Amino acid sequence: MADSAQNGSRERVLYAVLGCGSTGYHVLQELQSSTGNVLVMDKNEDRVRELRDQRIDAVRRDISALDFLSGIPAIEIAFVLTGDNEANLAAVKALRVAYPHSRIMARATDPLVARNLEEAGADFVLNQNQLMAKAAVYQINKVYANRVSQRLYSLLSSWEGTLGIITHKNPDPDAISSALALAVIAKNANPNRLVCRIFYDGIIGHQANRTLVNLLEIKMEKMDPAVLQECTYLALVDSPAPGVNNTLPSKTRVHIVIDHHEDGKLAESPALFVDSRPGIGATASILSQYLQELDISVDKQVATGLLYGIRSDTRDFSRNVTPQDLINAAFLLPLTDNSLLDQIMSPSLSEETLDILGTAIANRKIQSGYLFSNVGFIRNRDALPQAADLLITLEGVNTALIYGISDEAIIMSARNRDVRLHIGNVLKEAFGTMGEAGGHPTMAAAVIPLSFFSLAKSKVDLLSLVTEPLLGRFANIVGLESEVRNGI
């Protein structure tokens, strides 16, 4: 018989490709580059002859026939790839019975067929349309990422002077590491004619952020209009437009915007380069992708910073995370320094933070599940959310509101685990007209500038003076009884 097993190598057949149309042929080529032991079965005689002419081990078989496996050596791995769903189904059933331990991959044209193939014993079903769709979207995104990266690179390489990179107010790890990475790209694109300086406003408060800046030796300068004059170009990272969460005047001409925030108010004069991706988990993720696309070597410091940026903005891959963030994190992972990351993520507490935590604990007042604590005068406002994070864990507490006063404002930080309450909305309703206030159902903050209270008193006096009406507003909205309020 022309199609019978002909040579001894058949004894070692591991792989079988059933159906050698274009899909089958591509799989065959893939397999041949990694293994020589491939047997092809196809019902078309001409096709089989062609394959044999190419020195491919091929036999003619109709895989929908019950006995199509007779005379064939044991198959360990089968690819069932004809375009005929019925034939594929019959072959999978026969293979599963003949070789219970084999690995079977089958091709399906629609989800219903896919389910039937799985039930018949296919270990993996390849739904071509679905795969095509995924690949199409993946590739087009990749093309986009590549093009955007190249555009940024050529823009940077054409510049001459100073590029000021500006993070958002009170920069977090995402903003800090993104600024660092943009400086690395600029340096790579234009090592001689372009100098980068990184600016921030507010404070680098949280001890993890300070540790990040110190350990990675990032030079960050306090924003100052006079210094900004020295910049030929301006870039905004992790901030959507001038004046939005940064202290730039809203009419400032910025040249680059790289951001992932939803509330992207458009700048009044458009930037030369804008990459705004509200879907993505972190700006650091976008910068990691540039580095990858541009094939720029990433040192330990930068990789560690970026990975920390992605991790903290996505709360360790549990919030707003996309597959692209995971791909970017996977790219960074082998380049990072674990001990450096450990040091950043478990920094030592500053004495001031510890004192504030102590004061918050000591001054706590609990009424009907609400915890209030006045920490008095503070310099490091990042200690406040840390105190709120700690106190919300106290037994019997559903909502915690910690407040204090800084040089410029009365600051509140709230945490909530009562599902009936949206603490962000409560703070917004209570204090939104006085300053900035709002947040999420479980966490929120408010900042009320002292200028709002035109009172010339000592700060601590001011705090006690305004505390009662402020907390009164809060208590009113959440429905706390008036006798309870007096105890706050």
Ligand SMILES: [Mn+2]
């Ligand atoms: Mn961010």
